Amino acid sequence: MKRLVLAALVLVAAGGVALQADAWGNTGHRLIGVAAVRGLTDEMPAFLRTPGAAAEVGELSREPDRTKGGGQPHDRERDTAHFVDLIDDGRIMNANGPSIDALPRLKSEYDAALAAAGIKVDDAGWLPYAIMDGYQQLVRDFATWRVLNAAETRERDPGKRAWYREDRQRREALILRDMGYLGHYVGDGSQPHHTTIHYNGWSRDVPNPDGFTTSRQTHGAFEGAFTGRVARLDAVEAAMTAPTLDGFDLRARVPAYLKTTLAEVRPFYELEKAGGFGEGDARGAAFATARLAAGASELRDLYVLAWRDSADDSIGWPAVKVAEVEAGTVDPWLAMYGED
Template sequence: MKPSVRLFASVAMIAAMAAPASSALAWGAWGHRMVGVVAAESLPSDLPAFLRTPEAAAAIGEYAREPDRWKGSGKVHDTDRDAAHFLDIDDEGRMYGGPKFTLETLPSTRADYEKALTAVGHDSWNAGYLPYSIIDGYQQLVKDFTYWRILQSVSATEKDATRKAYYVADLKRREDLLVRDLGVWAHYVGDASQPLHLSVHYNGWGDYPNPNGYTQSKATHGNFEGPLVKAVAVDADVKALVPAYKDCGCTIEARTVTYLSTTVGFVEPLYKLEKEGGLVATDPRAKAFVDERLAAGATQLRDMVVDAWKASATGKIGYRPEITVDDVTSGKADPWNDLYGKD
């Protein structure tokens, strides 16, 4: 959920607090949980088995809700993190009046992005920085998988009892951390399949040219991503729309820009459907729209996880010098100091 819909969310929260306990947790949670679970259940068999258990899928689904459950932690915490959930792309395809949202013009770091927005009188806390949330989480997952590969190898081959015990325990810690890191990151990948997280028209059409007379209701965002999703979305229906993994042969930056750019294309169809009275649970068009968007999120999450796993095969750990997975599995390098610590 975007911070810009806090007023509506506050009203919804009051209603949720008065509702039965079984429904109180569903607000803003149903879709994120579903994206996480469906993606995890769609992982191919060549990924580590610990990620493909029903327990891992359930945990990923719950962790996918976590960034919304963090809200209200405090001013510093929330101010820094709230903008991680969205990117306001305007009608000219610019990031809140800043650079065009293309692979060629996407600033390479958040610092560069901040400079580009400052030049036009804005900042990333207003414009959002969702692409960087996704790229950051992917890079973390690659590193997690790299450590996992190395720990799995040395846990099986180490002869020293003390070292072996540490490796076995650290492998379990890494698996637990991987599920957590993947699950939390799933939230942002899921956000990116929700059209109203990628547009300046996030809370009603807003103060922009509106020749088609789209709604100005500030309830549209929350109603769409919360109650409507809960009313119509079913895991099996969403999972049926998830295709097999396809290697894009591209960087995470390219995959992210393509994914978010595709989502932007659903902003006006969403408003058109609302104007026609179709954004309600009783209209089959609403279910079709919701299912397709959730499946898009689950598909991208699954594909990005697979990409991260593949990239980790050539990953490195340590510092001056770094060592690779192959260095360890071939016996060329001893990872003890890099895993346990050498200082």
């Protein structure tokens, strides 16, 4: 299995193949996940800084698309997590919708605000909450891993040490999965069509003075077959920005990221009108590469920030402070194994 995954990574790095579109498409999501993990700093755990981990996260970044079609309520809650439909000023759906800069604390409160504005939740999407939830889950994963890793190193009882080792390995598998899930939603957030009311051709409900395409094939054609044909791992990595890790505030960072993508909606439609996504036109390839690189850069940063946040976390029951366990001043056995 590992060989097949690594072989797929090599194919992507070499130029990839056109694959069936879904969200960014398989190629786009793989590339974002792989590039983000390959860009991790040395402060991250060693098990993440390997070709196998990069390939694994790349594959798992596709998972929220692969699990569609489970029925209700499964699909209702998950399908609307892939997007948020914004107008130009960052309000959701229309001028009466809540601003992405002032999102309620809870998704349930967000749903209520949409309903109060006469907006259907299914139409609006809740991508910012999916990103924030995924980030917070990864912080908890990392906090648990830190405690297990520190305890395994110091534990002298063979039975307890073996359990710590096994649970650490279980947690590493969960970390890769949750990195993949977060990677999917961050990746969705870098695709302009996932942040706008013009998600599949220019909306027919608003004026279109520039004569932008209204084709319902626009979205899928760009993120799927086109990106699968032109995207390359080396180009995405070369286009990634330097890490931005200072002054982090999750509730400010996520809207700012999505608004940066929103600003690319009109440039996309201008480029499409100018024929920039035609066969052999370098402009379209550059646009796709820049968007994939934006997703990979943000994802890399969120992985590092989650790792840093986990150092100040508490975990388990009764809760223990990660910093105290890593310092060797607290025994986490009951917190981790449980006392019933």
